[in-house]
Structures are given as C-alpha cells and as structure tokens.
Amino acid sequence: MAFVVTEACLGCKNTVCITVCPVDCFHEDARSLWIDPDTCIDCGACAPECPVDAIFPDRSVPLQSRHYIALNAEKVANLPVITEQREPLS
Numbered sequence: 001m002a003f004v005v006t007e008a009c010l011g012c013k014n015t016v017c018i019t020v021c022p023v024d025c026f027h028e029d030a031r032s033l034w035i036d037p038d039t040c041i042d043c044g045a046c047a048p049e050c051p052v053d054a055i056f057p058d059r060s061v062p063l064q065s066r067h068y069i070a071l072n073a074e075k076v077a078n079l080p081v082i083t084e085q086r087e088p089l090s
C-alpha cells in the first residue's frame with residue numbers, strides 16, 4: 001500500500017507535504033511531485049498537509065485519477081528525490 005499524488009498537484013510545489021514524510025519518498029519534476037510506492041510506508045502523514053487534497057491512499061484514489069497510481073511509479077524511476085521545501089509556484 002502507498003499514497004499517490006494526483007493531478008491537483010500540478011503547478012503547486014508548495015512542498016509542505018515533504019516536510020512530514022518520514023522516509024523521503026517524494027520525487028519532483030518541474031511542476032509536480034510524485035510518491036515512490038516502493039518507499040512509502042503508508043503512514044498517511046502527507047495527505048492532510050496538502051492544501052489542495054492532491055494525495056490519496058492508492059485504495060481510494062478517485063476514479064478519474066486512477067491512472068495516477070501507475071504514473072507515480074513510472075515517474076519516480078527517472079526523477080530526483082526532493083528533501084527540502086521549495087517556494088510555491090503559485
């Protein structure tokens with residue numbers, strides 16, 4: 001089980017979510033964050049911190065965002081881990 005970042009994250013980079021993750025499983029590209037499902041320990045700490053409700057447990061990702069479960073796993077393979085908070089994009 002893992003948590004999943006969905007489309008609401010696009011353009012945020014608020015990154016408050018990463019400050020509560022105990023295992024550094026967030027990765028970043030230019031406009032979004034992604035969670036490594038192999039590193040996530042399913043603790044749930046990040047989801048309530050996200051101001052736009054972009055993070056869901058994989059078992060309850062909304063139907064229209066289900067493809068983000070696979071997308072997170074694919075994206076993290078080629079993106080760096082983010083360990084420091086960034087300035088929001090907007």
Ligand code: SF4
Nearest residue numbers: 009012013015017050
């Ligand atoms: S706080 Fe939410 S929307 Fe912002 S970077 Fe983190 S997961 Fe994405």
Ligand code: SF4
Nearest residue numbers: 021040041043044046
């Ligand atoms: S559920 Fe916990 S381990 Fe997984 S990404 Fe969120 S804070 Fe990190």
